[in-house]
Amino acid sequence: MIMDIANFTPVEATLGGALIGLAAALFMLMNGRIAGVSGIMGGILRPVEGNMLWRVAFIFGLLVSPALYSQFASLPAIQIDSSNVLLIVAGLLVGIGSRYGSGCTSGHGICGISRLSFRSILATLLFVLAGMATVFFMKNLVGGA
Amino acid sequence: MNLLTSALAGLIFGLGLIVSGMSNPAKVHGFLDITGNWDPSLAFVMLGGIAVASIGFFFARRRTQSWLGLPLQMPTARDIDRRLVIGSVVFGIGWGLAGICPGPALVVAGTGIVEGGIFVLAMLAGMVVFELIEQRKQ
Numbered sequence: 001m002i003m004d005i006a007n008f009t010p011v012e013a014t015l016g017g018a019l020i021g022l023a024a025a026l027f028m029l030m031n032g033r034i035a036g037v038s039g040i041m042g043g044i045l046r047p048v049e050g051n052m053l054w055r056v057a058f059i060f061g062l063l064v065s066p067a068l069y070s071q072f073a074s075l076p077a078i079q080i081d082s083s084n085v086l087l088i089v090a091g092l093l094v095g096i097g098s099r100y101g102s103g104c105t106s107g108h109g110i111c112g113i114s115r116l117s118f119r120s121i122l123a124t125l126l127f128v129l130a131g132m133a134t135v136f137f138m139k140n141l142v143g144g145a
Numbered sequence: 146m147n148l149l150t151s152a153l154a155g156l157i158f159g160l161g162l163i164v165s166g167m168s169n170p171a172k173v174h175g176f177l178d179i180t181g182n183w184d185p186s187l188a189f190v191m192l193g194g195i196a197v198a199s200i201g202f203f204f205a206r207r208r209t210q211s212w213l214g215l216p217l218q219m220p221t222a223r224d225i226d227r228r229l230v231i232g233s234v235v236f237g238i239g240w241g242l243a244g245i246c247p248g249p250a251l252v253v254a255g256t257g258i259v260e261g262g263i264f265v266l267a268m269l270a271g272m273v274v275f276e277l278i279e280q281r282k283q
Contacts, residue, residue, distance in 0.1 A: 094271060
C-alpha cells in the first residue's frame with residue numbers, strides 16, 4: 001500500500017464530514033428522521049400521503065448545494081472516469097442494493113454508526129470491502145476502472 | 146416548517162459533501178483503491194460526520210418527539226438478515242464501479258454534469274426494480 005499524500009486532504013475531509021454530521025443531527029432533531037439519501041429517495045417511489053414533500057425538499061437541498069457553494073468559492077474538480085454504460089450498471093446496482101440493504105453511506109455509514117447500530121456497522125464494513133474488492137478487480141483483472 | 150428544515154438539512158449535507166471532496170468520484174475511488182495510491186480522506190469524512198452526528202443522536206435518543214413536534218423515527222431493526230448482507234454487498238459493488246453513492250450522485254447531477262444525471266436516472270431505475278420485486282412478493 002502506498003499513501004497518496006498529494007491528494008490526501010484530512011482537514012477538508014474532517015470539516016466536510018462534520019457538516020454532513022451536522023445535517024444528520026439537525027434532521028433527526030428537527031424532522032425526526034434518519035438522513036439516509038437512498039431511503040429518502042426510495043420512499044418517493046412508495047407514495048404515502050403526507051410523507052412525500054419533505055423527501056422532495058431534502059433532495060432539492062442536495063441538488064442546489066453546488067449552486068450555493070459556487071457563490072462563495074469555485075467548485076472543486078469533479079472527475080468521472082467511467083463510461084456511460086458503466087455508470088448505468090453502477091447506478092442500477094447502487095439503487096437496488098441500497099434499498100435492499102436498507103441504507104447507503106449516509107444512512108448506515110454516518111447515521112447508523114453514530115447510533116452504534118450493529119446492523120449499520122456491519123453494512124458499512126460490507127459495502128466498503130465490496131467497493132474495495134470491485135476497484136481491485138476492475139484495475140487488475142479487467143484493466144482500468 | 147418541516148419542509149424548510151428538510152431542505153436546509155439536504156443543503157448542509159450537500160455542502161459537506163463538496164467541502165469534504167466526496168462529490169468527486171475520482172477521490173472516492175482513491176479511497177477504495179487500497180493497492181494503488183491510497184487516499185484515506187474518506188475515512189476522515191466518516192470520522193468527522195460520526196463525531197458530530199453522535200452528539201445529535203445522543204440528545205435525540207431521550208426524546209419521543211422532534212423539536213418541531215414530529216414523531217422521532219429511530220430505526221428499530223436489530224437482526225442481521227440476508228437482505229442487509231446481500232443488499233450492502235450489491236451496493237458496494239455499484240459504489241466501487243463508478244465511485245458514486247446516492248448523496249454525491251445528486252450533488253454531481255446538481256452541477257449539471259451529464260454523467261451525474263445518467264447515474265441518478267439509473268439509480269432511480271434500480272430503486273423502481275426493487276419496488277417491483279417487493280410488490281411481487283406480497
